[in-house]
Amino acid sequence: MHQNLHTFSCTARRDDDLWVVECDQHPHVRTRGRLLAQATRRQRHVLAAAVGVPVANLTVDVLPLLPDVVRDHIARAWKLRETAAWANREAAAARRAAVSALAAEGLSLRDIGTILGVSHQRAHQLLNQPAGMSGR
Structure with a gap:
């Protein structure tokens, strides 16, 4: 109702x-x-x-x-948050692409993890993560 x-x-x-x-x-x-x-x-x-x-x-x-200067700061902060979210999504996609390319070159997950600065378990997750999923 x-x-x-x-x-x-x-x-x-x-x-x-x-x-x-x-x-x-x-x-x-x-x-x-x-x-x-x-x-x-x-x-x-x-x-x-x-x-x-x-x-x-x-x-x-x-x-x-609110004073104009405060409204401007708030608007800028929201815009930067949107930009950061976009950049994080793009970075995650680029990292997944790098993992795929390195795996296609025959590198081990341990080597891929070392190159990307993540654990071999995380490299495995990135390799098997669908493109629409966000990473950590």
């Missing part, structure tokens, strides 16, 4: 030592808290009471207002 869910967007801003969370759809509904998570929880409860729905049927999406 699917409950009728209500989603509201809210904006959070700093006011001295507190976070103030205000509902974009109902600007009169606002809460304060020392921590953003605390203010968000309170906002969810106050908003549920204000619109007359159970808290369980309500979600609150909070967008904190």
